[in-house]
Amino acid sequence: xxxxxxxxxLWLERNGRIAFSDYRVGxxxxxxxxxxxxxxxxxxxxxxxxxxxxxxxxxxxxxxxxVVSEVGGPGGGHxxxxxxxQDFVAAYRRFQRRLEVALGEAFAAELEPLLAxxxxxx
Amino acid sequence: xxxxxxxxxLWLERNGRIAFSDYRVGxxxxxxxxxxxxxxxxxxxxxxxxxxxxxxxxxxxxxxxxVVSEVGGPGGGHxxxxxxxQDFVAAYRRFQRRLEVALGEAFAAELEPLLAxxxxxx
Numbered sequence: 001x002x003x004x005x006x007x008x009x010l011w012l013e014r015n016g017r018i019a020f021s022d023y024r025v026g027x028x029x030x031x032x033x034x035x036x037x038x039x040x041x042x043x044x045x046x047x048x049x050x051x052x053x054x055x056x057x058x059x060x061x062x063x064x065x066x067v068v069s070e071v072g073g074p075g076g077g078h079x080x081x082x083x084x085x086q087d088f089v090a091a092y093r094r095f096q097r098r099l100e101v102a103l104g105e106a107f108a109a110e111l112e113p114l115l116a117x118x119x120x121x122x
Numbered sequence: 123x124x125x126x127x128x129x130x131x132l133w134l135e136r137n138g139r140i141a142f143s144d145y146r147v148g149x150x151x152x153x154x155x156x157x158x159x160x161x162x163x164x165x166x167x168x169x170x171x172x173x174x175x176x177x178x179x180x181x182x183x184x185x186x187x188x189v190v191s192e193v194g195g196p197g198g199g200h201x202x203x204x205x206x207x208q209d210f211v212a213a214y215r216r217f218q219r220r221l222e223v224a225l226g227e228a229f230a231a232e233l234e235p236l237l238a239x240x241x242x243x244x
Contacts, residue, residue: 004141004184008221009131012233019126062126062237087236095232099130102224110217111134114209115184 004115006107010099012062019061025092027051028085031067037079064088126237128229132221134184141183147214149173150207153189159201186210 011021018024030040041051059066066085071077081089133143140146152162163173181188188207193199203211 091232098228106220110213
């Protein structure tokens with residue numbers, strides 16, 4: 001039997017532009033873990049410039065401040081999430097998990113029985 | 123206040139290849155309405171060859187026969203959906219609608235309150 005699985009991609013838009021996405025939440029999460037935009041960017045294979053541009057872009061699109069940077073010091077600058085940035089990451093992960101569950105349920109209810117029938121006939 | 127909206131893209135995969143999607147269900151639906159692959163392809167801005175290739179590809183991926191063609195006759199050939207093809211289209215549309223509802227609910231529950239707070243502070 002063919003192993004057919006449902007997939008979904010989620011994102012948020014504002015005025016037709018991507019305001020938040022799986023990719024962007026991953027970048028924020030990495031900043032939260034590593035305390036450094038440079039380290040977060042490197043761990044995701046992004047240039048520092050590109051990662052910084054993404055953060056500024058999504059702050060502008062959402063209209064909220066998500067990260068705070070401190071320049072200089074012995075180990076170079078640090079970047080951390082604001083409390084709102086932390087809340088956003090957690091809320092977006094819950095949003096994703098709800099829809100993963102809904103995806104599995106909708107597939108099982110609507111498509112799986114039909115696929116099983118169609119493939120059995122074949 | 124920023125008007126942020128949730129979006130999702132849905133599809134089915136088999137062995138890592140796209141087996142069904144919004145684009146493909148639209149093509150099948152148009153075939154069902156118009157009774158002709160050529161007319162369906164034209165209405166979607168696809169070449170006949172490309173539309174036919176898509177249909178064959180998704181039949182192979184799902185392992186089911188979705189359309190039947192009759193060659194010749196006064197108006198040229200005709201293509202119609204098999205009963206299973208019709209059931210697929212209807213089931214996929216129900217699958218989509220369930221997830222549209224779930225998307226709105228998850229967004230309202232998890233992200234909307236936070237966006238409203240964040241933007242009010244701003």
